[in-house]
Amino acid sequence: MFPERLSEVQIAVQHALDQAVARLPAGDLRDAIGYAAQGGKRLRAFLVLESAALFGISQAQALPAAAAVEALHAYSLVHDDMPCMDDDDLRRGQPTVHVKWDEATAVLAGDALQTLAFELCCDPTLGPAERRVALVTALAQASGAAGMVYGQALDIAAETAAAPLTLDEITRLQAGKTGALISFAAEAGAILAGADPAPLAAYARALGLAFQIADDILDVEGDAALVGKQVGKDAQAGKATFVSHLGLEGAKSRAAALIDEAETALAPYGAKAQNLRDAARFVISRDK
């Protein structure tokens, strides 16, 4: 069952992150890093562990990669929440790092979380050095100025653009901002196994886009108390989203079609991919 499996992942990855943070020198910086690494759905960690399981790689072996992708994700949230970026005071229902500490601590904690992500990808537990180097490379490509950070830059630029983004532009933005790291997570198992990541890449592309559409829907229909951050921000800011382009029902049917596409991509893995199929369904039915 997917919710139970996700809970297991949450516990395992939190433990791995807590252990990594505990090795750092004590102080505000470590506290802020540990705080930022708490909570979240851990969908990306789940994708790492489940894609690894497809190739017979145990959770214990793949865990550092799962922790790495969550550390990377946490860094992006800490920086994105800063006043000069999305300016959010609340994240996962808690004050953001720059609110609880200050902006300098947010910059540094985010920086250190990114570093930690790459360090975790080098953990010998993950297997042969060739595979770990491939993992570091893939994470760098997914998260850097051609991936996640590129998407974030497009998002920031959109705020001051003369015209609202087109659907194509939003899709490209999403492919970077959230899609690239979701794709990395889903392909990580194949990378660790030295297998062809193509079917997982197709799954992740559809899943990532559906995930972003669901996020846009949540910003319209969601309950802030459940979502854990402000809702209604997009419409308030006059921001072009999948919902503003497709309408609420159009967005929902597009997301559903993408989930079908994601499931189809998993066909080569047969029954072993059931948890990944369940995750795809979850992405468009979640309330937070």
Place this chain on the structure above:
Amino acid sequence: MFPERLSEVQIAVQHALDQAVARLPAGDLRDAIGYAAQGGKRLRAFLVLESAALFGISQAQALPAAAAVEALHAYSLVHDDMPCMDDDDLRRGQPTVHVKWDEATAVLAGDALQTLAFELCCDPTLGPAERRVALVTALAQASGAAGMVYGQALDIAAETAAAPLTLDEITRLQAGKTGALISFAAEAGAILAGADPAPLAAYARALGLAFQIADDILDVEGDAALVGKQVGKDAQAGKATFVSHLGLEGAKSRAAALIDEAETALAPYGAKAQNLRDAARFVISRDK
């Protein structure tokens, strides 16, 4: 001759960085990354290439690691210069990234430069995967929350501390903020060769500390036009430095003693280490 050798390094590493930046998607983000990756002494790149040469590793082979350490260094400068950190408007004689663009671009350009550094450490040119993984691990340990970022956090905390830092505290701060990355650079050659990095570590420890003392001296005696950034900031802020603790002459003789120590550490490498010896002398005689 050291100045000529440093010029060669500057050209080679700039070319490598320019090539890496050219592969990124066009836009403000790429422009800001390219801008931040320009100029500088390239002392860290020099240390990588010269330590590699001790073990017969060519400049062509070690160049991605030299570019990596400079990308990492550039990221740290972009973030350190931000208003919530050291708040500097000028760097290497040019407007800082957040002045020329904006704070969001500075956050993102710094983030992407860090990512690029880790990606460069995975370049197949560098050699066997085991060595590249060791390099990524060493860079992460030097630059993260137990290394450079830790030192930066101590530096920020010192600004609001009740009492000026003691000499021990300044030394610990420096070991993180500038020392860790200098040590990484000097040890990189041994890491790439699979050799014992201990003599280079001892050299780098002394060199890094002398470098910081020289920086503190430049803040008192330097010419802003040559240094390329504001001078006199430390005294103005009532900041404890090696100069405020040791006096100007005391600081100079401490730096000179450290350079002797650095040279002694290079004894095992004999004549091959002449460029590294010259670099140590340069560090305390530089005017920028």
